[in-house]
Amino acid sequence: MRIVIDAEKCQGHNRCYAIAPELIDVDDLGMAFVLIDDEVPEALEGKARLVVANCPEFAISLEESGNE
């Protein structure tokens, strides 16, 4: 599982960063970026799903790995 942030849609609500600072950080303007470009560690998959489900702008999605 990988986290993908659509920078065009992100408006800097910072919900993702508040929920999962292990996975997502924000720049000086408050715009979100992914800290872990690779696979999300299994222990954090639940948080990754919460991050998606709390973005007011629907800017975050998950890409499931193809080899499963």
Added chain:
Amino acid sequence: MNSPERTMPPVVDWATDFDHTDPVWVDNPFPIWDNLRKVCPVAHSDRFNGVYLPTRHEDIAAIAYDTEHFTSKAVVVSNNEVLAQAPIGGAPPITSDPPFHQHARKLLLPAFGPKVIEALRPSVVALCDSLLDKMEGRDVVDAAIDYAQHIPPAVIARMLGVPEEDGDLFREFIHNALVNVAASAEDRQAAFEKIDKYLDHHIQLHVETPQDDLISYLLNQEVFGQKLSHEHVRGTMALLMIAGIDTTWSGIGASIFHLAGNDADRNRLAREPELLPTAIEEFLRAYAPVTMARIVKEDVTISGTEMKAGQWCLLPFPAANRDPEQFVDADQVIIDRAENRHSAFGLGIHRCLGSNLARLEMQVAVERWMKRFPDFILEDPTAVEWAQGQVRGPRVLPVRILERTTS
């Protein structure tokens, strides 16, 4: 503050003649929105020289994203002729349209980022504790008048660099700008001139003696290679003052209102304080204080309703947050709701600039209150009064303290 002179007749039909300043809406708007969502998802009223009201999340989002057909040059519905001009408007960036908007907004974003705001936490804790200290020895306190209304003015005054003791003056400004929307054009003009005069004075003080605060920061900023105009700095200060105060005061008050009236939620939060950030997001969803507005720039059809250029459009994010199409059990307050895409801070390019500050103040204010008063109830539910206008929150909120800890 809640009952200004009403000159408008009471609303009979909410689908064709709604009025967001009507006492029925002020007291309890939720059934109105729930019904309109089913029978007339984009309503229209001839009041305020013509105003539309979408109530579904989908339509409210679509309008918030549509800067082609809607302008933000005025965002508070009133009877006044709109004199402000796009794309800057009277209080940039909230009243600005693209492409100017992003330049005005980018200047301010760094001052309101989550890490910068988090650093203010200790000072907000101290502020809340000092207000709670003043309630020692009283069994009944007013959570709005004695507590919530004092927190945001002090915080924003410190950030801007104006005297904290001017809280009463700020609240008077806000009342005139946001609540007294049915007042005459002359009265509203006079109120705005008084705000401008106050801000002009403090800008001048900062021109003479720069400080480490937002006013001096703004005076040093440039757009397109030029220092911000005096009017731009003043408009942005007015925005930060007006938008940052009664909104957050409403959010704090509504949270305490909910907890005072719901034993199970109050007791659970007292036992599980780690739930607080999640609970605050749910209070933001269920009691979202802010309804924004736009003006239709070009004729457009939304969900079958033709919207005519020049008319107002209310953007009730609180109604979007109660849309059952978007939220499971939308009418229930669920303090551990884990999936919560609420739009209390708006959607799109005008997302509330101060959302991190508002969250911090709400979290700290409720946390310190609960710590001092683990148990409390509404002293008299019929005595609670809600603000009139586009910002909704309790303005009178008598609470009986059942249990207190010492500071």
